[in-house]
Amino acid sequence: MTQDAPLLEVKNLHTHFFTKAGVVKAVDGIDFKVNPGETLGIVGESGSGKSITAMSILGLIPSPPGKIVEGEINFKGENLLNKSQKQMRKIRGPEIAMVFQDPMTSLNPVFTVEKQLLETILAHENMSKKQAKERALELLNLVGIPDPENRLKNYPHEFSGGMRQRVMIAIALSCNPSLLIADEPTTALDVTIQAQILELFKRMQKELNMAIVMITHDLGVVSEVCDRVMVMYAGKPAEFSETKHLFEKGKHPYTLGLMNSIPKITHDKQKLEAIDGVPPDLRSLPKGCSFAPRCKHVMDSCLTNDPDIREVDDDHFVRCLLYEDSKKAVTT
């Protein structure tokens, strides 16, 4: 992996929502880097803040009630938080593109696929309509849609779920972004189709040399496609490491609990080791470590001290008091 300038660097990001019922700290202090051409996985359960992280990067946080209260998002050396909406519009698409979770609702049902593809291309590239159409054909070919010439004239409802997701990916790729954010891109799909789409992501990445931030709750997907992983819990990173390393030497009790919760086909049947309890309410987080109420290894100090994230091994960060003594604290 290159240790050159990272493509994206998120520093101490805090995104809060100010609601009538209180302040929801959806993202509460995360740091990560994405190098060019690399795939970063962000894993967590619903409400852990992974989608909000993506929205924050793209400047799509609905405001009010949401607000990025602290932090920096450096993309190619520039802080995106200082950009105006107009400048952001130039970045969304040609620089950073996004694929959403639900292929059934993220395409406009009343326009043909051609229209939706051309809209993006024409908005960002200096092309004639004819050139743009050629580009659209090329893109559909690239993502593996058979008979693209006829398919261009179809409406979204004429495509299956997997095909719609391919169209979404084609739209996202239309302006050659250097970073693609995929928010649960395969969650709504069947396993056989999921395998196709993951294969497609891997191929696209190789061919176009783009970085991918893959947001998912499925550790299986992570192990298939990601180089590095960040595990999130209640708006904070719990653990951050290389994928292989995480699966072999994961340390945070939440990461381990998550892995033990998944039934495995290759293993004999044993009782699943579930994590007790439920994720905390983000409006009233427990004092101390937010995972403490569900943690098996909870100590007295966990209930009062919120741990810092620490490097326990090379490029392996854990936010847990069990590893408080290891190596150095990472100051942010």
Add this chain to the structure above:
Amino acid sequence: MSTLLEVKNIKKHFPLKNENFFSREKPVLKAVDGVSFSIEAGETLGLVGESGCGKSTAGRVMLKLLEPTEGEIFFKGENITSFRGEKLRKLRKDMQIIFQDPYASLNPRKTIEQTITEPMKIFNIPKEERQKKLKRLLDVVGLSSYHKSRYPHEFSGGQRQRIGIARSLALEPELVICDEPVSALDVSIQAQVINLMEDLQDEFNLTYIFIAHDLSVVHHISDRVAVMYLGELVEIGEVAEVYQNPKHPYTQALLSAVPEVNPNQEKQRIILSGDLPSPANPPQGCKFHTRCPYAEEICRTQVPKLKKVSSDGQMASCHFVKEVVET
């Protein structure tokens, strides 16, 4: 063990709108098209397949929530296919269902107490006993008795699924059909609910038909597994047998598509091309031939039969799998 439920060649066809006004043939969507199997008391049968393969419809036909177009259903040796009215109502006591969506399957205007005791009221169980049972049910599914006066919106997804489970157990059924009971839940909560369902099976001696698309969950909970494709059963057998030694090419592809949680394990992956064909217009011959990597001429013309493929009772329907004849 005795056979609790047996279905013989059940079919469920839904009529479609006739697009050609002059055509006399009425088009139908064959959601379930000739499925037969039986399930022993106390066992868990997993029913897997992609969306649209007819697994949920099959589950509903077994409960007689849907009237089968053809075929017969036997419950404890009795043919229940033609049961109606009072007789069917009595039968429902013994067969219950847990639904997928814990958000939509509870009445938002009823308290948990009302929801769980409603089935008991219908079957005229006296009030004191209802209260006793309610307490016990809440206890076994891991809720507290102070929860009973609350409404569904006050609960999380996992808790709601627990309420759904408590409701389905209120009448002490023998057979519970679980239609994707954990797929709407987060991983950590999913494990809690699966463990709960396993405990309940032991405690109440339940028989489960577990409908799911998640192959690892089915592997974990089931004794036997049935794989469906476009309304037909393509393979059925003991879980260990089917997962380690899948005979049907579809089962092989399906299993190879499951993402491995261990990144060090390189997997031979069979990527199926194309999508599931529409059940309204299924391919001729073997329904899988359009996506099958081994398809040959015979597959396009002849429908394969479900046949025994191992001495342990594993069955598969493919032209190229050798039949095992018992001697």
